Amino acid sequence: MSVTMALIGNPNCGKTTLFNKLTGANQRVGNWPGVTIDKKTGRIHGHDIDVVDLPGIYSLSPYSPEEIVSRDFLLHETPDVVVNIVDATNIERNLFLTLQVLDLGIPTVIALNMMDQVEKLGDKVDVDRLSKSLGCPVVPISALKNKGVDDLVAKVERAAASGHGPDAVEFDRDIEDVISSAVSSLGDRVPKERSRFYAVKMVERDERVCGEFPDTCEAISSEVEDLERRMDDEMDSIMADARYNLISDIVGQSLKRAPRNGKGTLSDRIDRVVTSRIWGIPxxxxxxxxxxxxxxxxxxxxxxxxxxxxxxxxxxxxxxxxxxxxxxxxxxxxxxxxxxxxxxxxxxxxxxxxxxxxxxxxxxxxxxxxxxxxxxxxxxxxxxxxxxxxxxxxxxxxxxxxxxxxxxxxxxxxxxxxxxxxxxxxxxxxxxxxxxxxxxxxxxxxxxxxxxxxxxxxxxxxxxxxxxxxxxxxxxxxxxxxxxxxxxxxxxxxxxxxxxxxxxxxxxxxxxxxxxxxxxxxxxxxxxxxxxxxxxxxxxxxxxxxxxxxxxxxxxxxxxxxxxxxxxxxxxxxxxxxxxxxxxxxxxxxxxxxxxxxxxxxxxxxxxxxxxxxxxxxxxxxxxxxxxxxxxxxxxxxxxxxxxxxxxxxxxxxxxxxxxxxxxxxxxxxxxxxxxxxxxxxxxxxxxxxxxxxxxxxxxxxxxxxxxxxxxxxxxxxxxxxxxxxxxxxx
Incomplete structure (x- = not known):
């Protein structure tokens, strides 16, 4: 039986390079229905795995066509496994999308890309601890140098065969109480494994989800408003802060950074010239x-x-x-x-x-x-x-x-x-x-x-x-x-x-x-x-x-x-x-x-x-x-x-x-x-x-x-x- 694998990640995380390495010449390029965004699909040579390359995005909030395409595919097309590409040189920024992907309840494997760059910087990532914190397999790879890709494919096959989604990465108790109320109000109107994603989006007052389930959003509105009063902030900002607090804890336990040269990385030094006010335009x-x-x-x-x-x-x-x-x-x-x-x-x-x-x-x-x-x-x-x-x-x-x-x-x-x-x-x-x-x-x-x-x-x-x-x-x-x-x-x-x-x-x-x-x-x-x-x-x-x-x-x-x-x-x-x-x-x-x-x-x-x-x-x-x-x-x-x-x-x-x-x-x-x-x-x-x-x-x-x-x-x-x-x- 063929396995459908969705490839998702931030822009510039190496997703296209990995897609090309996995599929080689076995690729098809078209357009997603209704938009001119590229739809790239392919098949991994020697494996019964079809790969769908989703557009590069920063979150699953439906603010852009790319985010809508990615979210709709994950929610409605139901891939067997999701591979989330994470730029290992910028884990904090990339994990913001990861936490939302994990809420979907789909079997997920994290591909920790650009590990060769991490080694050059002298940083060390505790992959086992990171995997335990996120509740899913984490595979260090370098898509550009084709390192770790075979191990990634093996983990994908195992994750798809198990059919088990990742464990939920929970927020503070106050937020989790409101999420639990939303899950209860939803009942069996959505698949059980997707209920947490819908509940979190309801708490965030996501327009598309609230438009789909207005009664449930209304049922938890008083709890959401109470939480906003106590936190003195809008709910979407509260949820963003909660995610970044989680990410800070996870990265703090899993990543050990080497002392930085005062001059910065090579990219930093080049950017001081290339993006300067004086020399940038010339x-x-x-x-x-x-x-x-x-x-x-x-x-x-x-x-x-x-x-x-x-x-x-x-x-x-x-x-x-x-x-x-x-x-x-x-x-x-x-x-x-x-x-x-x-x-x-x-x-x-x-x-x-x-x-x-x-x-x-x-x-x-x-x-x-x-x-x-x-x-x-x-x-x-x-x-x-x-x-x-x-x-x-x-x-x-x-x-x-x-x-x-x-x-x-x-x-x-x-x-x-x-x-x-x-x-x-x-x-x-x-x-x-x-x-x-x-x-x-x-x-x-x-x-x-x-x-x-x-x-x-x-x-x-x-x-x-x-x-x-x-x-x-x-x-x-x-x-x-x-x-x-x-x-x-x-x-x-x-x-x-x-x-x-x-x-x-x-x-x-x-x-x-x-x-x-x-x-x-x-x-x-x-x-x-x-x-x-x-x-x-x-x-x-x-x-x-x-x-x-x-x-x-x-x-x-x-x-x-x-x-x-x-x-x-x-x-x-x-x-x-x-x-x-x-x-x-x-x-x-x-x-x-x-x-x-x-x-x-x-x-x-x-x-x-x-x-x-x-x-x-x-x-x-x-x-x-x-x-x-x-x-x-x-x-x-x-x-x-x-x-x-x-x-x-x-x-x-x-x-x-x-x-x-x-x-x-x-x-x-x-x-x-x-x-x-x-x-x-x-x-x-x-x-x-x-x-x-x-x-x-x-x-x-x-x-x-x-x-x-x-x-x-x-x-x-x-x-x-x-x-x-x-x-x-x-x-």
Whole structure:
């Protein structure tokens, strides 16, 4: 009979590393029903044990989607055994979750992870005493070095076979009396082994449990209120203090710490520099620069370095063009395939999808860098450092977590805003998180960088800094609206110790993200490329126009909408306008659209995508085009996620409108100001530099927009007096 094992623990406790060690390649990744949180399941090789990896959480209180998912699975799916991963370097913090897990009455095994780090510190853990105090087996392990994992699996099998849950770890007598009353009131309405968990949550006034059993909560309300009066505190605080008092006693008996060096641990010494007020931001910008210079490269005058991502991207693009595109064209000609079908295959499908796939090497290098930084522990430091800046702009450092998630994909970034307690901050974060470039926007950045700026990776750094700046400006602007006004919530975050990144975790995370990119190219981008080809190859009379794209359906649509973008410097070319609109489906479509359109236009000349763009965009209009596409409304999937977070299509529509207006304003300012600088509004025509002159109308409009934006930013908060009054009343 198969055993179901639930893996639970705090974030950064090594849970993912252990899951990978236990299951190897026998893993499946999906989503929990109703949420976009990863659901990872697997099977231990050589054992009849199915492993369910629950999201990393700090408690079983239902305040975040991750906590709800974990709690519902443990309560309703009833796993045969729970393995609670505890970071042995921070036992006190981790045992807060452990005590709640033990209340569930499910057979439990504690995996005391990172014991190699404990030994380095010189600390000693009395495992037997700790096991006796918690009433369940405790197994010391090092998931990273694969030590103790076999012993853990053996203890799991024994615990599952016994079917006995751990003994209750009891609180003070006063609290236990109220819990006993709750258990008695519940009777047999819940399984006996779960009764203590439900009773404790009733005492804490847990909303979900009290909503499920209102009569029982009402029956013990007088005892709870009496206890609050005697303790002079709220019940949830009383229970938290009681847990930490228990934890303090347990750890005091089980852990002997070695004398600490006055300089602190290596992590402490690194953090004094990495998270300092002076060096924190420069180091972050330096790390960002190293990542993108390594991916894209660097050029300054005659000096240039090709990034590793660009090197392989150039190779892959060359391979797609020749032999794939040319080979397919020759094969079609040899067997008599019609001109229209040949164009569909070569220009539509291979040109469109291939233009996106060509950037896969750069994407993989970016994902690799992000996975390494995340595994090391630096990502949490970025959030800590940026909190100091965010608070000056009315935002909390908690907004940084969704933004960091959003660098991979905007959808989970928006969903991650759920972990922010303040509704105002949560809504603002959901509206602005997509300003940070996601993985899908990297090909657009790389395209403009290569076509206009000679492959200078600093353009990518500019793109991410621009995203952060626009988020900060939006924090001030949106807080001026009554519904979104208010003070930023406090930010408290645990900084995990630095770790040597796990090669397995890094490679697996990189490949998973890369495969998601390829799947999108093979579905959404493929369909969009075919639609773009049809619209650009046929006239309104449904006549195939054999390469004369200017008479096509798409050209007439593009010309109609291009007037909107003329003040931004790139409205004269309808192809750029069409690419921007198709990018709303998926940002990769910008590249796919250009790959299809310019492939048809190139005909026999075979001009590359970058060469064509170089004749359309100057440095000023290129940055304007890039800024607009980075900041404007995200893809349809991200809009759907935004709707789920904001709760209505009206709010979503207003958020999308704000994003588009902000994108237009920023792009106008960039083009209007930079276009006045000598050499910034120059394009290459037949190899000759042609100066387009100063965009006077755009410059005047940019100055007006700058003035309006400055006024809005520095204007007095209309609801400041209301906030101050509310704060005084609460005090």
């Amino acid at each position: 180091i972050f910008l330096g790390v960002l620069s190293i990542v993108f210079l390594g991916i894209i490269g660097f050029s300054w005058g005659d000096f240039s370095i090709t990034g590793i991502g660009t090197y392989f991207t150039d190779w892959l693009n060359g391979f797609i063009e020749d032999p794939i595109q040319s080979g397919v064209a020759e094969w079609c000609a040899s067997i008599g395939v019609s001109e229209a079908m040949t164009s569909l295959l070569v220009d539509g499908i291979i040109g469109g999808v291939g233009a996106v796939i060509g950037f896969l090497p750069q994407m993989l290098v970016l994902f690799l860098a992000l996975c390494i930084l995340e595994d090391i522990g630096y990502m949490s430091r970025i959030a800590f450092v940026m909190d100091r800046i965010f608070r000056h702009f009315g935002l909390s450092g908690k907004s940084l977590i969704p933004i960091l998630v959003g660098t991979g994909c905007g959808v989970p970034g928006i969903m991650a805003s759920r972990t922010i307690e303040s509704e105002r901050d949560r809504r603002i974060t959901a509206m602005t998180v997509t300003f940070i470039p996601c993985g899908a926007k990297l090909p657009v950045i790389a395209m403009i960088t290569s076509a206009i700026f000679g492959g200078n990776g600093l353009v990518a750094v500019f793109s991410y800094v621009l995203g952060i700046v626009v988020i900060l400006i939006s924090g001030i602007i949106l807080k001026k609206f009554r519904r979104l006004s208010g003070e930023a919530t406090p930010f408290i975050m645990e900084l995990p110790p630095y770790h040597i990144p796990s090669a397995v975790n890094v490679i697996k995370g990189t490949l998973d993200r890369g495969w998601a990119f390829v799947k999108k190219a093979g579905t959404i981008i493929l369909l969009a490329s075919i639609v773009i080809w049809v619209l650009s190859s046929y006239t309104w009379g449904l006549q195939y126009n054999a390469g004369d794209i200017n008479d096509s359906i798409l050209a007439s649509i593009g010309h109609a909408i291009s007037y909107v973008f003329m003040p931004l410097g790139w409205g004269d070319n309808w192809e750029l306008s069409v690419g921007t609109i198709t990018g709303l489906i998926a940002k990769e479509n910008v590249i796919g659209t250009f790959g299809t359109l310019f492939g048809i236009e190139a005909g026999e000349s075979g001009e590359g995508l970058e060469a064509v763009l170089g004749t359309m965009l100057s440095s000023a209009s290129g940055l304007s085009f890039l800024a607009f596409n980075l900041i404007c409304a995200p893809c349809f999937a991200a809009m759907g996620a935004m709707h789920r977070e904001l709760g209505s299509w009206k709010s979503t529509g207003m958020a999308v409108a704000y994003q588009c207006v902000m994108a237009y304003a920023v792009a106008l300012i960039i083009y209007g100001i930079l276009g006045c600088i000598d050499g910034w509004n120059t394009i290459m025509v037949d190899g000759v530099a042609t100066d387009l002159g100063v965009p006077v109308a755009s410059t005047v409009a940019a100055i007006i927009v700058l003035a309006v934006m400055a006024y809005v930013l520095w204007a007095k908060d209309p609801f400041r007096q209301l906030h101050d009054g509310s704060r005084e009343a609460s005090e």
